[in-house]
Amino acid sequence: MTAPPPDQVRSFQQARTVSPAAVEQELASLWRQAVDSPGGGAGEQVTRACLWNLIVYDPRPERDGPGGPEHGKALRTLLDQVTVAIPARILRLEAWAADRAPAPEREVEAWVAARCLMPDAGARQLAVEEITYAGYGSRGLSHFPSLVRATLLPDLPIAMLWLDDLPHEGWLLDQLLPLCQRVLIDSQSVHRDVALLAVDKLVNSTVTLFVDLGWMRLTPVRYLLAGLFDPPGRAEQLADLRHVRIVTTQRGRNAGLLLLSWLLSRADFRAHMPLAPEGDDMLYRWRSRRGSAAVEVEFSIEAGEGGYDGVILAELNAGGDLFSIRQVDDEHVALHSPDRREQKLALHGWREPELVIAGLGSLGIDRFYPQTLAVAASLVEDTTWNR
Amino acid sequence: MDNPLREGLIQERVPEPLVLVIFGASGDLTKRKLLPAVYTMTRERLLPAAFAVVGLSRFEWDDDRFRAEARQGCDTFARRRPVDETLWSNFGRSLHYVAGEFDDPEAYERLKARLTEIDARYGIPGNRLFYLSTPPSTFPVIVERLGKAGLVSRQLKPWTRIIVEKPFGRDLGSAQLLNRQLKQFFREMQIYRIDHYLGKETVQNMMALRFSNGIFEPLWNRNHVESVQITAAEAIGVEGRINYFEEAGILRDMVQNHLFQVLCVTGMEPPVAMTADAVRDEKVKLLKALRPIPREKMDEHVVRAQYARGRVLGESVPGYREEPGGNPASTTETYVALKLLIDNWRWGGVPFFLRTAKRMPKRVTEIAVTFKPAPHLMFARNGAPPVPNVLSIRIQPDEGITLHFGSKVPGPSIDIAPVNMEFRYGTSFGSEPPEAYERLILDAMLGDGTLFIRDDETETSWGFISKVHEAWAEQRRKALPGYPAGTWGPPEAEALVKEAGLEWRKP
Incomplete structure (x- = not known):
């Protein structure tokens, strides 16, 4: 999976302010301009491609520089790369403070834009329609659900990219969630592990599919760990798991918890008893049980950035043998197992656009995420309760 | 475990x-x-x-x-x-x-x-x-x-x-012999005959299109389909493979394997499962249903030709006989077009036109399914012919699917103009499709033979192709039609489709 370079995307029409009630007419007008504009004349095709309605909830649009040329630049680059790979009608919901309204009575504004991929052959391909709604203050936000419902393309699935902290209960979420088939969140966007409890609650209370980009970020590490147990006889050793050690940075705290929870749930350890941590670095310690079998689990936090996913070390003692994956630098890990000398490998982590693209594709449907999240939530809940 | x-x-x-x-x-x-x-x-x-x-x-x-x-x-x-x-x-x-x-x-x-x-x-x-x-x-x-x-x-x-x-044999006899030689040491389930066309995403997507959608299969039969054209055109010539090509010819090189595989996935019945034997059973059934071409009517069903010098993509190119190492008296075909009929309930009477050649105007491989016209043409003005509905599946390059249909032109009168509804792999799925060889080698490693060719498949297809070669062998003295490089083939091929009231597509 490769996200295309953003410089393949050209805007043939600058975004312009329109009345929210006139959004669809304005988009139709953009279509006509796309055909008529220089370079889009007779013989050249302008084709709309669309696979998803993608709602992007951005509660902090100011962070990229309010009103200036840098406004939304990072998000703009992300969406360009995502939508070139997966064409979508984008509905951007920007939550602004009330005092940023251009006029006191103005509660909501809209912009429409269309951008197209410039394929090598020179033929023009319109790939994206984008509608931005800016809501000013809480009254402005209250318009979002009705505006979204009015401008979704019919017969296409709906996904929401949630750029806020991990979602929990809230009026806006309650309104938007039932519209969506998928919600893309990032468990690494916050460094508090208790946030996983709220996500677990949400995941269990709705039929909407939650796609956790933080979980997907772990995919390369999961592949490598799984590979250690491919040689004949190694999978059996997972049944005799004796000790697990996870070390992460603060940023990788939730990722580490998810990785640990995945390992425990795949090895069928269901009951977890918190123990007192040993030493200054250790954050948590548990004893997990599967029937009469028990595994000791240590979870530590170290200072630093922690590279791609924030996980510095995952080490397993299974059947008396040591298996580990250790971060070497931002892009490489070292694998260790009884079957090979320590081996340095490139991690080939996914960049943000690739994560979102994967999340909107079949990789976003991961039947093991809910059960992993449930284990993570129970680990956190037990620990918090006993602290 | x-x-x-x-x-x-x-x-x-x-x-x-x-x-x-x-x-x-x-x-x-x-x-x-x-x-x-x-x-x-x-x-x-x-x-x-x-x-x-x-x-x-x-x-x-x-x-x-x-x-x-x-x-x-x-x-x-x-x-x-x-x-x-x-x-x-x-x-x-x-x-x-x-x-x-x-x-x-x-x-x-x-x-x-x-x-x-x-x-x-x-x-x-x-x-x-x-x-x-x-x-x-x-x-x-x-x-x-x-x-x-x-x-x-x-x-x-x-x-x-x-x-x-490939090539897996050069005729029915050699294919049978090779199968026997292989089976002296390997069981059939251990043998993976590779045709890289089957590893192409679009060929696999043909099965997905047909068997995972409810709208196409009810129309995919003699009641609604008028004809099917399968084209595999190459702009290049023999590219230094003159000795091989002189022995093989394009019928062996392309039709017996690639085009017949494409024909199979286009025309076969739905398999009971996507398993190796279920899929291959259906492909063999289709190949067995191909109506044999009587030797005396071979020219009415098969046209062969050889490219002469011409211009391709703006460049002057030599004729086949003038290629380095070429035989000035060669009668090897670089173009072949076939009209095939499939004798089963689904396809009875529907002509399948297959065409492949070197030195055509461009490189393109596609399947085009032309549907029968509407029974009553109430919008026909000035005797204008109706817009045919064509579903074309492009295998390479620019993989995708296009539906061609008629639409009203905006204005006070009812004029119908042809329009295309397009799906392109490149813009719909950002992910890069794997190379055919990646998919096929991995499948062989996993022991999945679904996309490989079974012994009876290859023998059935050779059985059909060998009959054509035998008929051509009897026509040794007959002049081989030519076509200028960079064109869509010889005029003789037009007659093949004209009889059915059709024209060759120019994809």
Whole structure:
């Protein structure tokens, strides 16, 4: 999976302010301009491609520089790369403070834009329609659900990219969630592990599919760990798991918890008893049980950035043998197992656009995420309760 | 026991530890396709940790030279470039080389010793995948030498499999003979006859289009389909393969394998499951339903021709007989068009037109299904013909599907204009499709033969094609039509479709 370079995307029409009630007419007008504009004349095709309605909830649009040329630049680059790979009608919901309204009575504004991929052959391909709604203050936000419902393309699935902290209960979420088939969140966007409890609650209370980009970020590490147990006889050793050690940075705290929870749930350890941590670095310690079998689990936090996913070390003692994956630098890990000398490998982590693209594709449907999240939530809940 | 950590990952199964042994390791296919495919699979973590490649050819190379050649091939042709240095340091070490002639028994003893050593070093339990990337004339001797050296096991564990590149025989008799030779040492389930067309995403998508959507299959029959055209056009000529091509001709080179495979996935009945035998059973049934062409009516059903000098994509090119090393009196066909009829309930009376050629205006492969017109044309003005509904599935380049239909032109009168509804792979799915060889080699490693050709498939298709060659052999003195390079073929081919009231598409 490769996200295309953003410089393949050209805007043939600058975004312009329109009345929210006139959004669809304005988009139709953009279509006509796309055909008529220089370079889009007779013989050249302008084709709309669309696979998803993608709602992007951005509660902090100011962070990229309010009103200036840098406004939304990072998000703009992300969406360009995502939508070139997966064409979508984008509905951007920007939550602004009330005092940023251009006029006191103005509660909501809209912009429409269309951008197209410039394929090598020179033929023009319109790939994206984008509608931005800016809501000013809480009254402005209250318009979002009705505006979204009015401008979704019919017969296409709906996904929401949630750029806020991990979602929990809230009026806006309650309104938007039932519209969506998928919600893309990032468990690494916050460094508090208790946030996983709220996500677990949400995941269990709705039929909407939650796609956790933080979980997907772990995919390369999961592949490598799984590979250690491919040689004949190694999978059996997972049944005799004796000790697990996870070390992460603060940023990788939730990722580490998810990785640990995945390992425990795949090895069928269901009951977890918190123990007192040993030493200054250790954050948590548990004893997990599967029937009469028990595994000791240590979870530590170290200072630093922690590279791609924030996980510095995952080490397993299974059947008396040591298996580990250790971060070497931002892009490489070292694998260790009884079957090979320590081996340095490139991690080939996914960049943000690739994560979102994967999340909107079949990789976003991961039947093991809910059960992993449930284990993570129970680990956190037990620990918090006993602290 | 299955690895529980594998569950839920995109590749839930990785092949068991194995050694891939490539015969013809110094050849073009190995450098351009096979090793880049294996590198990319390693890059995408689709292969087991315990994996090695052994190349064998007559060149006096050593491991280092083989690795250098492989690196050059991957640098130039791998789908994921640039090559990852860290990955290469491990991958390169897993490449090994044995020099030897294909008919030299001692070469196989050296190979055996090397494999034993590699098994011990990597912890590989003796699983072998042999890849014959060699001229077809060498297949029998390689198979025999492998068998006699004790390198072939009929057991399920450890397993031995063999991939055989096309051409699989040159007529029915030679295909049957080769099957018998292979089966002296391998069971049919161990033999993977490769046709890289079946590894192409769009060919597989034909099955997805037909069998995962409710709207197409009810129309996919004689009641609604008027005709089907399958085109595989190449702009290039013989590209230095004149000796091979002079022996083969395009009927052998393209129709017996690639085009018949495309014909099968277009016309076959829905298989009961996407399993190797279920799919191949249906393909064989379709091939068996092809109406034999009577020898005396061959010209009414098959047109062959040879390209003359002309201009392709703005460049002057020589005629086939003027190609370097070409025979000035050659009667080898570089163009062939066939009108086929399928005698079953689904397709009774529907003509299938197949066409393939060198030196056509451009490179394009497509399937075009033309539907019957509406029964009552109430919008026809001034006797204008109705817009035919055509569903075209483009296999290469620019893979995608287009539906051609009529639409009202905006305005006060009802004028109907043709419009296209397009789906393009490139814009709908951002992910890059794997190379055909990646998919097929991985399937063979996993023991999945769905996209490979079974013995009865190849014999049935050769049975049909050999009849055409026999008829042509009787027409040796008949002049071979020509067509200027860069055109869509000879006028004689127009007659083939004109009888059905059609024209060849210009895709």
